[in-house]
Amino acid sequence: MPSTTLSVPDDRQRDAERSQQAILLAARDEFAEHGLGGARVDRIAQRTGLNKRLIYYYFDNKDRLFQAVLEQAYSDIRAAEHALHLEDLTAPEALRRLVEFTWNYYLEHPEFLTLLNSANLHKARHLMDSNRAQQLNSPLIDMLADILERGRKDGNLRGGIDPVQLYISIAGMAYFYLSNNHTLGAIFNQNLLSPKAKQARLSHMSDIILGYALAES
Amino acid sequence: MPSTTLSVPDDRQRDAERSQQAILLAARDEFAEHGLGGARVDRIAQRTGLNKRLIYYYFDNKDRLFQAVLEQAYSDIRAAEHALHLEDLTAPEALRRLVEFTWNYYLEHPEFLTLLNSANLHKARHLMDSNRAQQLNSPLIDMLADILERGRKDGNLRGGIDPVQLYISIAGMAYFYLSNNHTLGAIFNQNLLSPKAKQARLSHMSDIILGYALAES
Amino acid sequence: MPSTTLSVPDDRQRDAERSQQAILLAARDEFAEHGLGGARVDRIAQRTGLNKRLIYYYFDNKDRLFQAVLEQAYSDIRAAEHALHLEDLTAPEALRRLVEFTWNYYLEHPEFLTLLNSANLHKARHLMDSNRAQQLNSPLIDMLADILERGRKDGNLRGGIDPVQLYISIAGMAYFYLSNNHTLGAIFNQNLLSPKAKQARLSHMSDIILGYALAES
Amino acid sequence: MPSTTLSVPDDRQRDAERSQQAILLAARDEFAEHGLGGARVDRIAQRTGLNKRLIYYYFDNKDRLFQAVLEQAYSDIRAAEHALHLEDLTAPEALRRLVEFTWNYYLEHPEFLTLLNSANLHKARHLMDSNRAQQLNSPLIDMLADILERGRKDGNLRGGIDPVQLYISIAGMAYFYLSNNHTLGAIFNQNLLSPKAKQARLSHMSDIILGYALAES
DNA sequence: TATGAATGAGAATTCATTCAT
């Protein structure tokens, strides 16, 4: 009567897992498109093809579903950050790589940006209620601190750089450009997402960050 | 004895104007707090003390009200930008002043940040439908281009800097810090809005921007 | 100081009269197009170019306005009926003339049909509340009775025809065709209002009525 | 023991069907009493005892509900027409039977008349949007054409009668009397719906129609 | 006479959520 249930999930469990993932994905897209207030549980159900009732079965209510989506989003980006392996590069190369990574991740995960906007509109309440809080902690800050320290020692980065400030600046330069691309595009009357424009933005960001961090020779 | 009648609007006009302004202010706060989807017309009416019907009388529907709020927000920041008079300063000083202005404006007008987030969530549709579009155009870009050109000529700023890229970077560094301060605060477990933290952020931003723009000596 | 006011209306009175007529006309069209429940006081005001408040000033409320419109509509058709002078014709010609008149009046006053529909939807309550009730009484019934009697005496119409029944039949054959032309057109998939179709309808109606009323020879 | 399951729908299905029918019936009465513009969704819900939300669940909005009501009304009268079996009668008898049927159907289904009025007020838009359009097509026209042809061949009906014109005349004579009975009653100051009056009306209609259609001997 | 501003009661529609199976 025991117990292989944990290691060998039966079909029902696999279906359950699959349903939850489908809901999570559909909810992520819905919340990203419409925000928390504009998202519709009905639409999420439609997106999955599953019954609306199931959403409540697995996630209790809309707010908890949003919380789960946020947790997943953070979990995803943390996994990507872990895969970076900046420690194998010189400090300046690592810094450049970090700028590239940030830019590309935001570019490839536009939903992440709007989800964060929504989370902040609600004063990060959903994150603070989360008990998977540990996954919020970015390893990047420690990695960045290491890089900065390593660069300082090697003499190819200047000293005295605050890793948190630098991280926020890198993220901010990418984030603002992409998150606000619609209003910026309207104001400047130009397409900020053409391949050329995207390339130019990354160059500019790298120039600024490395211009700031490189040791003066 | 006659004739100040032109400069002194009668009560009716004044009331209409006043009512519209009151609605606009209340709506701004409501939209800023809750986003477009989360805002409630009822609450806006309550905030003004006026009848809900009046909101529809003057603004037709929630979307047009949001549009009017955005127009006002842009109109306000453009007015502040006009008052800057950067042309009286040296190029490096003007640049530093611009960074400060951006930072302080966002700090003092947190509603502006969330309004822009909402506008972008809706793909800037409300701005594009606006026929007060000219007020979107920031004079800052031209001012910044002038500064950069002046600095290059005077030999105290490096050449080849794109004013649009630089503007977005300045704005982005301030915007991201403030707009996302709740999630960032949760992640870093620190208060980003203490006086000290705010001072540190402004210093960092100025350092980065000026470090990038100053001519190498 | 005295008194020509009754016979020589001053400008203000003329304006007042003109405003009331404008409202009445606009209201007639609005009620005819949308029915009593679907009519909008705002739209009536817009149609006149006058202020909405004026409608209430002159007509108290929407129901009384509808009542006034109905009274006017009956007054108009009674005036047209009075102008018929059927007494100058032989009985069969008078009958044919009456069929023609009915058909043409309905054709030229489509609003009359929908107004009557609305009046009946409300169980003629507005007419019964009217104190201009006398204008409801159609002279046609008496005229028709005279014709039928005259024809019987002259031997060119059969006897024993009830004028009320005949009147309702004439009216009904015209009314139903025109009032229900949209649904009939949809069912029969043909245009009932082409010149040819209208001509055919009038012929058919005359045939039926005269076929019924003419004395067998 | 198994297997009547196919013929006996389970409770859920039965309830859904029953709810929809209840809504349809209540809506029919509400629309018939007040017209489309005057009908209230709230009242329809109250009439059914069901939740108002359910109306939208099944019928989307008020206009589509009205459309469904119209479709049902047409479906009902078509079913009654199908049950007539006029082909077993001689042509004159069939014609008389048709007049009687029309009169009695309108008399027993007064809601049908006001529903049609409303449909026409809206220019039959709801019917034209219906994709159950085939149920609009009355078999009566074909039946009537057959009768007329049969009568002509048998020599007991005159030739050259247009079935559409005749159908509209029969319907119109009944419709107008009943649909406008309130205004007619007010004008003629008599009760048009007393048993005697109803009998007289049917006689008159039959006289007119048969007088018109019978072959002259 | 005429008008723009303002309102309360409602009316259609929506939405998150629960029921029953």
Next chain:
DNA sequence: TATGAATGAATTCTCATTCAT
């Protein structure tokens, strides 16, 4: 686990009507 039916509480928007001048 999964689902269609059902609901109460909003929520946006409307409408006839009145206020104040």
